[in-house]
Structure formats: structure tokens, C-alpha cells
Amino acid sequence: MDIHQFDAIRPFEPSELPEVFDRLLQNEQFLQVLAYLYPGVPKEAIGMKMHQCRTNLDFQKAFCYDFLKNLLAKASLGITADFHNIDIKKRHTFVSNHRDIVLDSALLHFELIDAGSDTTTEIAIGDNLLKLPWVKDIVRLNKSFIVERSLPMRQMLMASKRLSDYMHFVIAEKNDNVWIAQREGRAKNSDDRTQEAILKMMTMGGEGTIAERLKALHIVPLAISYEFDPCDWLKAREMQLRRDVADWKKGPMDDVISMQTGIMGYKGHIHYHSAPCIDQWIDSLPADMSKTDFYAAVAQHIDHEIWRGYRLYPSNYVALDLLRGNNDMASHYTEADRTAFEKYLKGQLAKINDLPNADTAFLRERMLEMYANPAINQLSVV
Structure with a gap:
């Protein structure tokens, strides 16, 4: 497969990074963020450090890792992770419950680096969160690929096929991991259930039977547990608005406020738990299962593995x-x-x-x- 067929959705390639760094360093909003994160540090010094990053992983280690370390010290009682069920030297598609817009994948990367993994993951992120061009630059720099959401049906099918092809390309040819949430949008009530549509999208790419296509992605159910969810009041507020206001829609700033609150708010203890890769379990399913039953069974298995993996708090x-x-x-x-x-x-x-x-x-x-x-x-x- 040629990587250029994915240009509209893929993360930046290493050769593109210098140009992206220069573009960001000329963006007023990005410079305001830098001034907030690194008070008193000249932008030239930050620019120099950015230009020393040869790969997206270098950027994550140079900037994101320390940011998360400081954040966890301020906004949590610490994070733990359990990867004993998988070989982190192999490549997987982590399918997790969706607790936080930004941190679900970011903290997984933090923990993978600490566990000695030689890579992080490529992140599926909805285009609804990428209204600002500089934000789109940052996420693509941070190994994110774009899930196109608000498209007409025909284009949506083509976009889903390209997305699936790209996920298979990442595992098989780029030799990297993938992270994707088990559903579109966070489960506001924390009743975490896998949308079969996500699994169907995954089997649009790859080759062979639908079971073989899913197995090619080496899915690992991942449970994320927060002692406290800083966005709990925002989610409850949204539920009342949806109940009381006909046709209520989120405003342009709602996701931004949720991202900010989720990142900076207090979380107590945090735990990540990887279940075993589901490949062997898929092999145990009857070969003559209907597609409908197959997707339902896989979704339920992922759900149960995530539920078992929760760390429960008082x-x-x-x-x-x-x-x-x-x-x-x-x-x-x-x-x-x-x-x-x-x-x-x-x-x-x-x-x-x-x-x-x-x-x-x-x-x-x-x-x-x-x-x-x-x-x-x-x-x-x-």
C-alpha cells in the first residue's frame, strides 16, 4: 500500500515535521499555549527543541511525556498500568472504554513508554475535535489519524474503508500500534459498551474472512479506570439539557471546555489494564457463525474483558x-x-x-x- 493514499487522514511523516514546527511557531494561539505551559521560556528555545525531534515519537518523548508527568503530579494521586497479559514488543490495536477526550490515549502512551515499549500508538481521533488548523497540526504531530464523521452516506462508506485500510496498514506495514475508543463519543453514564459499527469498520480493510481481518489487527481490550471523573458535572449538565431542550446541540466551545476540564481536573487514582489479545478467542468461535452473531459476540467479549479489567474504588x-x-x-x-x-x-x-x-x-x-x-x-x- 502507498502511504499517500492516506494523506488526508494520516499523521505527519518525519520528513514533514520541520515544516509543521515552523507553521506552529508562527501561530498566535499556539504561542499562547506555549507561554502558558512554559512561562518565561523563549519561543526560540522551544523551537530549537522541536526541531531536534526527528520523528513523531521523539516529539512525544520530548514534549508530551514531561507534560503528562507534571500533570499527573498535580491532578491525580498517580497512575498504574498492567500489561502482563500482552507482549508489548508485538503490535496491537488497543480498544478501550472512553473516559477522557485527550488523555485516554496520551496516558496509555505514558505508561507504554514507562513499561519499556519501543513505540506508542497511532490514535483515532474524530474530526469534530479539530476545528482549529493548529490543533489539527498538533494531533497529527502526536501520531493521530483522523476519523471523518459528518459526511454524506456514500462518502462515509468510502471514508470508513480508507480508515480501516489505514489501521491495517499501521499494524502490518508501519509496524506500530493503534488506539481507538470502543464507541464514538464518551459514554456519558460510564456504561461502557462496544459499538458494533466500530468492528464492522475494522473489517472493511484487510483480507480474508471477517474473523481473519479482525485477527490481523490483534485487538486488545483495554480498561481505563478513574477514581474521579473531572467532567462528571459537565456530563450530568448535558444530560439534563438533552432531556429538557428539544433538538439541543453542543456548542462550538463545549468540547473545548470538556477537553480542558478533563485534562486539568482532579482524577484521584488512575489505572490501565490490558486484557489478553482476542486472536485466540476469535479462533474458538464456530466457523459457520452468521456475521450478525459474530459482531455481537466480539462486541460482548470486548465489553466483558473491559469490565473485568476495571479497578474499582470506594x-x-x-x-x-x-x-x-x-x-x-x-x-x-x-x-x-x-x-x-x-x-x-x-x-x-x-x-x-x-x-x-x-x-x-x-x-x-x-x-x-x-x-x-x-x-x-x-x-x-x-
Whole structure:
């Protein structure tokens, strides 16, 4: 395959980086971001460091890694990862639940580097997040490829085929990993379920049967667990707006606010857990399964592996008891945990102060569901 057939969606190639660096260093908004991230550091010094990066991975290690390290020190109680189920020297497509617009893949990269991997992943990112040209430059610099979303049906099919071809190209020919969320958009209520449409897209590329095409991507279900989701109040607010306002649509700044809040907000403990690659499991399926049953079975298997991989925190168990009005999970938390979570919940709900008719009972229940659902789902498969 020729890489140029993917020019519209692929990350930048190493030969393109110097030009991209120069373009970014002339962009006022990007320079404002740099001034915020590196107060007092002359742009010439940053430019020099950028130009020393020969590959996208060099850029991730030189800039993204340290940014994430500092961020985790300020906005979390630390991150852990468990990759014991896979060989990180081999190439995989990580399919994860979607907790944070920016950090899901970024923190995976951070942990892969710490675990000794010789690469990170190429990231599937929706074009709805790339309204600003300099943001598009940054994500393509950061090994992202673009998922085109708002297209007419005929173009959508062609775009899906190209996307699938590209994912197969990354694994087979570029010898890199891929990260993609299990669904389009975050699960607002943390009830994480794989969209079969994502799996169908993956089998548009590659060769052989649909099972062989999925196996060629070496899918690894990846569970991401946050003790606290800084966007919980924003998600609850959006749920009330969707309930109350006919045809409510997100504004142009909503995703930006979610990205900012998700990155900078407090997360408590964070854990990443890789399930085994599903190739062997696919081999165990009956050869005469219908396509419909095959996609349903694979989606359910990925879901169950993600649910099993969650790390549950006192916040999850307290939320489940508060939601159900009982103390069935009390052995998993202390009275102090319960008091602390109720205080946290109250503080987050207080942030929703711009809704003229804030339905506190509804908002509280939605937030409790966000924390309870990982526990509900894990308990259903363990």
C-alpha cells in the first residue's frame, strides 16, 4: 500500500515535521499555549527543541511525556498500568472504554513508554475535535489519524474503508500500534459498551474472512479506570439539557471546555489494564457463525474483558449503595469514604450553576450512575 493514499487522514511523516514546527511557531494561539505551559521560556528555545525531534515519537518523548508527568503530579494521586497479559514488543490495536477526550490515549502512551515499549500508538481521533488548523497540526504531530464523521452516506462508506485500510496498514506495514475508543463519543453514564459499527469498520480493510481481518489487527481490550471523573458535572449538565431542550446541540466551545476540564481536573487514582489479545478467542468461535452473531459476540467479549479489567474504588461502591438506597457494598468502603464521596458529589453538583431550572435530584442520580455503572458491570461478569 502507498502511504499517500492516506494523506488526508494520516499523521505527519518525519520528513514533514520541520515544516509543521515552523507553521506552529508562527501561530498566535499556539504561542499562547506555549507561554502558558512554559512561562518565561523563549519561543526560540522551544523551537530549537522541536526541531531536534526527528520523528513523531521523539516529539512525544520530548514534549508530551514531561507534560503528562507534571500533570499527573498535580491532578491525580498517580497512575498504574498492567500489561502482563500482552507482549508489548508485538503490535496491537488497543480498544478501550472512553473516559477522557485527550488523555485516554496520551496516558496509555505514558505508561507504554514507562513499561519499556519501543513505540506508542497511532490514535483515532474524530474530526469534530479539530476545528482549529493548529490543533489539527498538533494531533497529527502526536501520531493521530483522523476519523471523518459528518459526511454524506456514500462518502462515509468510502471514508470508513480508507480508515480501516489505514489501521491495517499501521499494524502490518508501519509496524506500530493503534488506539481507538470502543464507541464514538464518551459514554456519558460510564456504561461502557462496544459499538458494533466500530468492528464492522475494522473489517472493511484487510483480507480474508471477517474473523481473519479482525485477527490481523490483534485487538486488545483495554480498561481505563478513574477514581474521579473531572467532567462528571459537565456530563450530568448535558444530560439534563438533552432531556429538557428539544433538538439541543453542543456548542462550538463545549468540547473545548470538556477537553480542558478533563485534562486539568482532579482524577484521584488512575489505572490501565490490558486484557489478553482476542486472536485466540476469535479462533474458538464456530466457523459457520452468521456475521450478525459474530459482531455481537466480539462486541460482548470486548465489553466483558473491559469490565473485568476495571479497578474499582470506594467511590464506585459508595455510588452504587447511594443509587440503590442500601448498604450492600459497605464492606468495600469505610464511613469516611462515604462521607468524603457525598461531599465530593455536593461540590461537583454546585458547579452546575448556569441552568435556570437545575433538577438537582436528576443531576445527582445521573452522577451516581456514572460511578456505579463500572461496579454494576464488573459484578455482572466476575
